[in-house]
Amino acid sequence: MAFWMGRGKALSFETDDVRLHSRPGFYGLYAVSWIALPALAVSLLFSIAHIFNLFTVPAPMLLATTLGLGSAGLWFALSHINANFRARQAVEKVMRGLLFTAAAISILTTIGIVLSVVFESVRFFKVIPIWDFITGTQWQPDTAFLIGAGRTNESVAPPLFGSLPIFAGTFMITLIAMLVAVPIGLFAAIYMSEYASHNARGHLKPMLEILAGIPTVVYGFFAAITISPLIVNIAHTFGLEADYTNALAPGLIMGIMIIPFISSLSDDVIRAVPQSLRDGSLALGTTKAETIRHIVLPAALPGIVSACLLAISRAIGETMIVVMAAGLRPNLTANPLEGMTTVTVKIVEALTGDQEFDSAFTLSAFALGLVLLIATLILNIISIMVVRKFRQQYE
Amino acid sequence: MNNSTQPNNFISDEKKLRQKRRERADSRFHWYGLTALGLALAFLVFFFVDIIGQAVPAFYQTEVKVNIHYVEAAKTNYNKAVDHKLRRVVSRAWLRTLPVYLKRHPELIGNNIKQWVPADSRVDQYIKQHNGHGLKSKYQRIVDAMAEEGRIRQVFNIRFFTSGDSKLPENAGIFSAAVGSIFTLLITMLIAVPIGVMTAIYLEEFSEDNHFTRIIEVNINNLAAIPSILYGLLGLAIFINFAGVPRSSALAGGLTLALMTLPIIIIATRAALQSVPSSIREAAFGLGASRWQTTWHHVLPLAMPGILTGSIIGLAQAMGETAPLLIVGMVAYVPDAPDNILEAATVLPAQIYTWAGESLRAYEERTAAAILVLLTVLLSLNGLAVYLRKHFERRW
Numbered sequence: 001m002a003f004w005m006g007r008g009k010a011l012s013f014e015t016d017d018v019r020l021h022s023r024p025g026f027y028g029l030y031a032v033s034w035i036a037l038p039a040l041a042v043s044l045l046f047s048i049a050h051i052f053n054l055f056t057v058p059a060p061m062l063l064a065t066t067l068g069l070g071s072a073g074l075w076f077a078l079s080h081i082n083a084n085f086r087a088r089q090a091v092e093k094v095m096r097g098l099l100f101t102a103a104a105i106s107i108l109t110t111i112g113i114v115l116s117v118v119f120e121s122v123r124f125f126k127v128i129p130i131w132d133f134i135t136g137t138q139w140q141p142d143t144a145f146l147i148g149a150g151r152t153n154e155s156v157a158p159p160l161f162g163s164l165p166i167f168a169g170t171f172m173i174t175l176i177a178m179l180v181a182v183p184i185g186l187f188a189a190i191y192m193s194e195y196a197s198h199n200a201r202g203h204l205k206p207m208l209e210i211l212a213g214i215p216t217v218v219y220g221f222f223a224a225i226t227i228s229p230l231i232v233n234i235a236h237t238f239g240l241e242a243d244y245t246n247a248l249a250p251g252l253i254m255g256i257m258i259i260p261f262i263s264s265l266s267d268d269v270i271r272a273v274p275q276s277l278r279d280g281s282l283a284l285g286t287t288k289a290e291t292i293r294h295i296v297l298p299a300a301l302p303g304i305v306s307a308c309l310l311a312i313s314r315a316i317g318e319t320m321i322v323v324m325a326a327g328l329r330p331n332l333t334a335n336p337l338e339g340m341t342t343v344t345v346k347i348v349e350a351l352t353g354d355q356e357f358d359s360a361f362t363l364s365a366f367a368l369g370l371v372l373l374i375a376t377l378i379l380n381i382i383s384i385m386v387v388r389k390f391r392q393q394y395e
Numbered sequence: 396m397n398n399s400t401q402p403n404n405f406i407s408d409e410k411k412l413r414q415k416r417r418e419r420a421d422s423r424f425h426w427y428g429l430t431a432l433g434l435a436l437a438f439l440v441f442f443f444v445d446i447i448g449q450a451v452p453a454f455y456q457t458e459v460k461v462n463i464h465y466v467e468a469a470k471t472n473y474n475k476a477v478d479h480k481l482r483r484v485v486s487r488a489w490l491r492t493l494p495v496y497l498k499r500h501p502e503l504i505g506n507n508i509k510q511w512v513p514a515d516s517r518v519d520q521y522i523k524q525h526n527g528h529g530l531k532s533k534y535q536r537i538v539d540a541m542a543e544e545g546r547i548r549q550v551f552n553i554r555f556f557t558s559g560d561s562k563l564p565e566n567a568g569i570f571s572a573a574v575g576s577i578f579t580l581l582i583t584m585l586i587a588v589p590i591g592v593m594t595a596i597y598l599e600e601f602s603e604d605n606h607f608t609r610i611i612e613v614n615i616n617n618l619a620a621i622p623s624i625l626y627g628l629l630g631l632a633i634f635i636n637f638a639g640v641p642r643s644s645a646l647a648g649g650l651t652l653a654l655m656t657l658p659i660i661i662i663a664t665r666a667a668l669q670s671v672p673s674s675i676r677e678a679a680f681g682l683g684a685s686r687w688q689t690t691w692h693h694v695l696p697l698a699m700p701g702i703l704t705g706s707i708i709g710l711a712q713a714m715g716e717t718a719p720l721l722i723v724g725m726v727a728y729v730p731d732a733p734d735n736i737l738e739a740a741t742v743l744p745a746q747i748y749t750w751a752g753e754s755l756r757a758y759e760e761r762t763a764a765a766i767l768v769l770l771t772v773l774l775s776l777n778g779l780a781v782y783l784r785k786h787f788e789r790r791w
Contacts, residue, residue, distance in 0.1 A: 088685055091687065092685050092686065092687050095687045096597075096601055096686075096687075098593065099593050099594070099596055099597035099601055100597055100601075102589075102590045102593035102594045102597060103593070103594040103597040103598060103602075103611055104611075105590055105594070105657070106594055106611060106614060106615050106618060106657060106658070106661065107610070107611060107614055109618060109629070109654050109657065110614050110617065110618060112629050112633050112654075113621065113625055113626070113628070113629045116628060116629050116631075116632030116633055117625065117628055117629075117632075119632070120632060183431065184431045184434055184435055185431075186431075187427045187428045187430070187431030187432075188428065188431045188432045188435055190427075190428050191425075191428025191429060191431065191432055192432070194428075195425060195428055195429075204432060206781065207436060207439065208432075208435055208436075210439060210774070210777075211435065211438075211439060213711070213712075213715075213773060213774075213777055214442075214715075214770065214773075215714075215715030215716070215717065215744050215769060215770075215773065216715075216716075216717065216718070217715070217717040217744040217745075217747050217748050217751075218446070218715075218744075218747070218766050218769070218770065220748075220751070221747060221751045221762055221763075221766060222442060222445070222446070224751065225449075225751070225759065225762075226445055256435070256438050259435050263435075287417050287418065287420070287421040288421055288424075288425075289420055289421040289423075289424035289425070290417070290420075290421070292424065293424070310620065313620055313622075314622075316622075317621070317622020317623070317624065317625070318622070319622070319623065319624045319717075319718035319721075320717050320718055320744075320748070323718075323721075323748075324748070324751060324752075344622070344624050344718070347624060347628070347722070348624070348718070348721055348722070351627075351628075351631065351721075351722050352721060352722075352724075352726070365628070366628060366632075369624070369625055369628045372622060372624075372625060373621065373625055376620055376621055376622055377617060377620075377621075379620075380616070380617055380620040381617075384613075384616060
């Protein structure tokens with residue numbers, strides 16, 4: 001409405017000799033921004049005040065204020081509009097500001113994640129010394145709620161938050177996943193980029209990427225219902241004992257899930273290796289396999305390494321597969337047939353129960369989250385740096 | 396001259412052997428690649444066959460033909476409506492609806508009607524010959540006898556699509572989860588798509604290459620790599636504990652997923668904007684258009700297919716996501732579809748997670764069926780994205 005009012009007002013000035021400075025639409029937009037921005041700003045201010053419990057404005061008053069400000073803005077804008085008014089410049093500034101605000105939200109998200117994790121972690125480390133958290137080998141948080149409730153007596157063992165077995169479980173499952181994903185993903189990438197025809201590649205790549213598009217909760221169900229019993233049966237025929245929550249099943253399935261991460265990225269970097277390198281090598285009489293192994297792969301290595309790093313960070317942060325198929329009991333073992341647990345499982349476990357939010361058990365989720373955040377960020381930064389090096393070499 | 400007619404004299408046997416070995420290694424390498432691809436694709440086939448095989452029975456519900464006694468006593472005790480020995484054969488979920496039904500149709504009282512009614516989930520599983528059906532042998536005999544008399548049939552399980560979650564498997568469906576998914580995705584879309592596209596426009600079209608811009612760029616790449624569960628922690632700490640959004644609500648879930656999808660949409664939109672050649676922009680500038688006019692009237696329409704594709708892929712990913720929703724409490728027992736975005740809701744993947752944890756055998760096939768529904772939706776979304784890309788792709 002404001003748009004048409006502003007536009008109409010501007011058009012009324014236009015005669016045969018007077019030209020408007022900007023296109024009529026800009027005057028409309030100018031009026032709209034003078035209505036919307038003050039109203040939005042006030043609502044935002046009030047809701048922030050509400051969140052911080054400073055003061056709460058009753059809804060009718062809020063409505064009245066915003067409407068009042070809006071109409072004041074409209075009146076102001078309309079009174080400004082005349083044939084010489086530079087509406088385009090004004091609107092341009094507003095748009096720029098809006099876009100900038102949107103871009104800043106991504107920064108706010110990061111700050112939000114870091115703050116929420118760090119803030120609660122600090123509270124956790126006040127109760128549990130950080131050294132015990134990193135080096136302890138026992139994770140027995142069952143009695144933590146008693147401290148939260150102020151009921152500490154001697155007969156109860158103190159809760160233990162030693163995260164070493166949890167990290168070990170995460171490491172084991174990630175290792176299994178990488179043992180599956182790296183060979184299959186890499187060879188698939190080599191085949192797609194070096195052997196397959198252009199047409200075949202166009203079909204194969206999307207098919208592989210279906211694997212990454214399947215929701216993880218589905219993989220989790222599949223691992224728990226189909227793969228786990230399968231592994232238990234196979235282990236049994238070999239005379240081995242396997243838990244139903246063994247680390248092998250989620251590891252295998254997770255490996256399959258991250259195949260496309262490795263294959264697609266590796267495929268791209270292998271194709272980015274200049275054709276002249278291959279031609280030169282083949283001209284010297286090497287076979288195709290030798291060219292790939294000795295020339296193409298070393299050239300593409302940085303990209304492949306960075307794909308693997310990204311895949312690792314994907315694997316350690318993966319949640320649903322391990323929540324559904326891996327165990328709950330922290331277990332410091334090297335046997336993948338035993339049940340093990342991971343960082344993400346413990347985070348989910350701590351935050352889905354009916355625990356008090358202040359208990360050390362709940363807060364431990366944020367400490368584990370902090371570890372996860374640091375690990376993925378480091379992996380990601382290294383992989384970005386490696387790729388940048390690679391790009392500089394060939395582009 | 397000789398070596399072209401009698402080359403063998405010049406190549407020793409040792410060399411020939413080595414040549415053979417190298418050729419064998421060459422073809423082996425080729426086969427490694429094929430095997431790897433084959434393994435991955437074989438898994439895909441195995442996976443889909445397994446899920447579909449498990450899911451299909453859930454679309455059928457066993458019904459039994461029994462005598463229903465519409466008596467006065469059934470108004471208060473629905474068990475009175477069927478013969479004692481059949482009480483475990485007939486669905487309790489159906490029996491429970493009887494008293495209300497009777498009050499509405501008092502004219503039925505005193506009648507004895509032979510009719511088809513849904514069977515108990517254990518009977519259902521027994522008829523489908525699933526292991527772990529949990530039906531006692533006493534009832535197995537009754538059911539076998541009924542089957543011989545032709546009093547058992549299987550019909551399409553419409554209830555699976557029209558009812559919400561239930562503690563009685565024969566009554567459990569995906570309706571409330573589907574509604575929750577739609578609410579959550581709508582919020583995600585309304586927040587993530589505009590903000591994501593605006594951020595990308597700012598970075599590509601408006602910003603100068605300064606320090607701040609570069610920080611945002613690195614930051615977006617990092618955000619895309621952060622595990623989804625950490626977004627759940629953010630949602631819990633900021634949206635729920637700090638801003639007071641109700642736990643388990645579609646709003647909390649949608650906001651969390653929106654932040655998670657944001658980097659995907661930004662990256663896709665930037666790629667789409669980059670693919671618009673700069674000659675278009677220069678032509679517009681040359682005619683005196685401002686930056687906003689250039690972007691709005693020329694660059695954005697050309698980049699639209701790419702933006703749409705990226706947004707659809709991002710939303711599809713958000714739709715299948717469970718971990719952050721677990722943390723913001725959207726995995727709850729929600730039997731009724733939510734009416735607004737502040738009510739407790741659940742989403743399809745969360746429903747799958749809840750059912751996967753149930754011990755009754757009947758839930759297992761329902762889990763698989765829900766998975767099939769989810770996969771169908773996701774694959775069609777992705778297919779749509781691929782189609783859009785193929786159809787509107789423009790080579791410059």
